[in-house]
Amino acid sequence: MEGNLNALTTVFTEFYYWVTVVFMFLIHVGFCMYEVGASRARNHMHTLMKNIMIIPLVTVTFFFFGWWIYWAFPNFYIFGGAIDFDAGAANTPWSPNMATNLEDRITGVFWAAFLLFSWTAASIVSGSVIERIRSSALWVHAVLIGSVFWIVDAAWGWHWDGWMVKVLGYHDAYASGVIHAIAGGYALGVIMVLGPRIGKFAKDGTPRDIPPHNPWMLTIGIFLIYTGFWGFYAACNVPIISPEVIDGQITGATWTATNIYLAPTTLSAITFNFLMSLSGGLMAAYVVSKGDAFWTFSGGLAGVITASAGNDLYHPVQAMIIGAIGVVIVYKLHYWVERRFKLDDAVGAVAVHGYSGVVGLIIAGFVLWGAPSSPYEGYATISPWGQAAGAVIMFFVLGFAPAWIISKIQASMGVLRIPEEVELQGLDYEENHVYEDAKAEIIAANNAALTAKS
Amino acid sequence: MSIGYDSWAVDLGEVGPIYPMQGWEIPMVVVGVIFWLVWHRLQFVQEGKDLEQAKQIADADKIAKAIERY
Structure with a gap:
């Protein structure tokens, strides 16, 4: 690190990401508490172990190949692209950058920030399948969504050089699609093959409620997820960068925070919008669920997820209204799908993450229509069709389809369900x-x- | 809806707000305030209905059990 300013910026950035990682650990703690609280007493340890083992399995696979995928796949044979072995080289597990190295103080913490997103993606799926999936089957899915499918979608739509950003003007600053829509779609693909828990549906097809054994554990769990979500939001930003380093169209010498696409935003903006979308979601969920505590809590999360695609640019009132609209759609859709297709999503993960993510992407397409998706020349601007296409890619192509196919294979081998x-x-x-x-x-x-x- | 810029070919030192619908802040806040007030109205009505319903189903036996349950 040459020069004091350079050293300070580097160490600040290193520390910034490290703090986000610690915060994001709380998301996993929250998911574990939520799942265990929602399960019945005779399934506690299995439910907990199923989620805990996501941590090591996704971590090692993300080290071995997940991180390389992110850097090598942004233009993966699409529109004339190919695997970028040069960009991937510094991020292979045998690269000196992926180790103790005084010349690279950022890769480790940046890798870890992405890794915690990977745990989240896998953990979302884990919640929807409790009390009837084999751990072995879930752990294969965890590795696939955590270290393959979500990171492919991140390379395509959550990378400054991703083809979806260039061609579609795809904009998803805080991961409505790249984490939540894909994980919700993936969960849907698994539960469609897995089937409901015994007793979930009456003979005439009416769904039965399976109440949580410990409501307080659920409550603390979701509050911890809210807390970890602050770290998630901060981790989606580059904290400080100069126009010279961005090397795009931005002129002048003013340094800024940016989103993952290196387009300007502020930490203050996302703080406003996180809180206002959380509030809009909580208020709407309370009304639409007639005061149901768990739907209200989940509605707060769904509100944030719905607004996340554009929370780098929205006005706080827009974030609040978008969060509220998303929750109403998601709540209605959840019960319609449950009754129509007899699907047992034990924690509402498909709705809270999947449907919210899809709705949030499409709303962002309208509200941010015409805004630049990137600081680089020649990229498409944000549009409803670009966002809708992105939603389909996230939810169906990279989420639902692979999950359904892999679950079918597991089911045919007799290794999916207990x-x-x-x-x-x-x-x-x-x-x-x-x-x-x-x-x-x-x-x-x-x-x-x-x-x-x- | 425009955020005021259709590209980032700008000097950030000269950029202020970047949210959509600039100039519509007051109407947006009015919409937000209406949302908040309507929420109170809906919640009042809903809670009133729920309490009225709960009053009807609470027989002496159930009340005694609830008291015992602490």
């Missing part, structure tokens, strides 16, 4: 027996000691 007998006795059958036996043994021992004393 046996019915195990589902009825609970997935913690082993832990439950060990716990009950250990409890009986220690009670008997203590009683024997008491008898011997008297």
Whole structure:
């Protein structure tokens, strides 16, 4: 690092991303709490382990190939593009940049910020399939969405050089599509093959509510997800960069924060818009769900997700209204799909993440119509059709389709769903027996000691 | 809706607001305030209905059990 200003900027950026990573860890803690709270007591440990093991599996695979995909795939054989081996070279697991290196202080924290998004994508899927999927099947899906499909979509639509940004003017600053729509679409593809939990639907097809065993755990879980979402938002920005480094159309010498496309925004703007879209979502969800606590909490999240595509540019009132509109659509759509297709989305993940993401992308196309998608020359501007095409690519092409195909393969091999007998006795059958036996043994021992004393 | 710029070929030192519908701030705030006030109205009505319904279904037995449940 030559020069004090350069050193300060680098270390500030390094520390900035590191803080976002720590914050984003809370998203995973929140998802774990939410899933365990929503599951029945006889499935707790299985539910928790299923989500916890996403952490190491996605981490190592994201180190081995996920991060390379992001840098090598932005123009993956589309419109004359190819795999960019040069850009990917510095991000292979054998590159010195991917290790302790005094000449590169940013790659590690930037990699980690993306990695935490990968955990989130996998964790969203994990919630919708609780209490009946085999862990082995889910962990394959976790690796595929966390280290392959979401990072392909990020290379295409969440990269300054991505073909979707250039050709479609795709704009998705805080990941309505690149994380939420794809993960929701992916979850839908899995649950469509997996089927509902036993008892979820009555014989006439009426859905039954399966209440959470611990509402307070759900509540704290979702509040932790809100908290981690602050880190997620900050991680989507480049904190400080000069026009010279961007090397695009921006003139002058004013440094700025940017979104992932290197287009200007401010941390202040996204703070306004995060809070206003959260509020719009909470208020709308309260009314539309008639005060249902869990839908209200999830509605806050759905509000933020709906506004996320354009929260780098919206006015706060726009963010609030967009968050509210999104929640109403998502709530209605969730129940319509549940009744029509008999789908059991245990935590509402397809709706809260998938539908919100799609709706948010399309709304951004209208509200930001004509705005530049990039600081570079020749890129398409933001438009409703570019955003709609992007939504289809995220939700269906990279989310739903691969999930459905892989789940079909797993189902045909008999490795997708747990046996019915195990589902009825609970997935913690082993832990439950060990716990009950250990409890009986220690009670008997203590009683024997008491008898011997008297 | 324009954000005031159709490209980033600008000097950021001379750029201020970049949100859509600049010049419409007051009408946007009016819409926001209406949303907030309508929310209170809807919530008042909804809670009133819910409480009225709860009053009808609360027989003495259920109330006694609820008290016992603490």
